[in-house]
Amino acid sequence: MSGNGSGKEIDRRVRRTREAIRKALVALIVERGYDAVTVTDVIARADVGRSTFYAHFTDKRDVLAANLEELAGFLRASSAAGPDRLFAFSLPMFEHIDEQRDLVRALLGRRGGGAVVPYIEQVLATIVREELLSRLPAGAAPSDLDLVVACVVGAFMALLARHADGEISTTPRQLDAAFHAVVAPGVQAILHQR
Amino acid sequence: MSGNGSGKEIDRRVRRTREAIRKALVALIVERGYDAVTVTDVIARADVGRSTFYAHFTDKRDVLAANLEELAGFLRASSAAGPDRLFAFSLPMFEHIDEQRDLVRALLGRRGGGAVVPYIEQVLATIVREELLSRLPAGAAPSDLDLVVACVVGAFMALLARHADGEISTTPRQLDAAFHAVVAPGVQAILHQR
DNA sequence: TTCATAACCGAACAAGCTGTTCGCTTATGA
DNA sequence: TCATAAGCGAACAGCTTGTTCGGTTATGAA
Secondary structure, eight states, X not given: OOOOOTTXXXXXXXXXXXXXXXXXXXXXXXXXXXXXXXXXXXXXXXTOOHHHHHHHOSSHHHHTHHHHHHHHHHHHHHHHHOTTSTTTTHHHHHHHHHHTHHHHHHHHSGGGTTSSHHHHHHHHHHHHHHHHHHTSOTTOOOTTHXXXXXXXXXXXXXXXXXXXXXXXXXXXXHHHHHHHHHXXXXXXXXXXXX | OOOOOTTSOOOHHHXXXXXXXXXXXXXXXXXXOGGGOOHHHHHHHHTOOHHHHHHHOSSHHHHTHHHHHHHHHHHHHHHHHOTXXXXXXXXHHHHHXXXXXHHHHHHHSGGGTTSSHHHHHHHHHHHHHHHHHHTSOTTOOOTTHHHHHHHHHHHHHHHHHHHHHTSSOOOHHHHHHHHHXXXXXXXXXXXXXX
16 A cells, blocks of 8 residues: 555565455456455455455455556557547457456456446546547537437447346447447537537 | 235235335435445334344345336336337436436435346336337348347436436436437437348 | 234344454565 | 565454244234
8 A cells, every 4th residue: 555656666475465366356256246256255265364455455346446447548548549430449448358258247247246337437438528529629518518428438338248248249340330330320410510 | 925916905014014114225225325225224214123024025135126116117108108209218217217316316326236227227128129129120120239229228327327326417308318319310320221 | 803813023043244453474675 | 684564364343144933913804
């Protein structure tokens, strides 16, 4: 918890412990689902003392913070990579999910217990919001912009969750196509309306 | 749990007990949020014996079944009422939410703990799916219909959640307008494509 | 009104989880 | 080499859940 400055080298023991806990939690979530995993399970699997766990993390939830930061970074990078296409983050994200199936499934699907979804939603909302603003004449933000953002993010997250749950066996391309087919026309209309 | 045939008269004590528990739970969720409410809290507030609770319900979650059934019925009725407009359930639902603010807020917002959302999503998905099918030539269901349904439901639920959380102070009409503006053009295009 | 019965009570229980404490041991990196 | 930060693990109080069971009371039918 002390100064986490990026320049500081971290004690190897700390690194090992944190990693062990993180991996243990993810593995257990994949196996049983978020809600069913207890701290006791995690420390047993990670082979770490109880007090050690609480010395590093406050919570089950807290352990996932690192993973989330990583995922959020990926989202931001994806959206910056293809600025010409509307909602360019979509396809890369679906592909990313497809690769890291187990982990993302554990975090975003129903088994994830919704502990993580709100965080991703917020990151996504920021991205979508800025993308829309950048395509509007400066200072011409419609009053209901946030509602549009919520719609878009909601649609995307719904596809994500379904895919993570494996309820729909589809390719990233199909998911991306469906997302754009449903959402893009409406958004384009809103953008060009003014 | 025994035969719940609609014709059977239910013992007054049973009715009273169930109602007391239901009301207690809802009130507590509104106050503290779903996750923070324990069964012990509920029976204390409802002034009901512990064993009595478990004689009627298996769970916190189980108690909400009745409320959910009611809400689902409302959704179905709304969609049947205006069959000429695309996604006619939208406006009535937003209005309904606006009225029963506290309850729905407790169940659908962040404080609801996501215990209820999946259920509503499924009811909604069925409605949307059938509405889309009814607007297509018989037997011409596109293979990615379920993806489209997921998108639409996701967008709607996102607006619902935001409104329930009070993060956006908007009128039902505005919500409905945004929902249709974003989603309708894309869906119309998909429908007329064939 | 009577009365068999279903519903309720509530105390007690086992089992489980959480988060903290504390004295002791060990790995680390300067 | 060695001071120190990290980890250990047992023990703990406090909370939760779900079940059991003998005794009490309201209910609705006769």
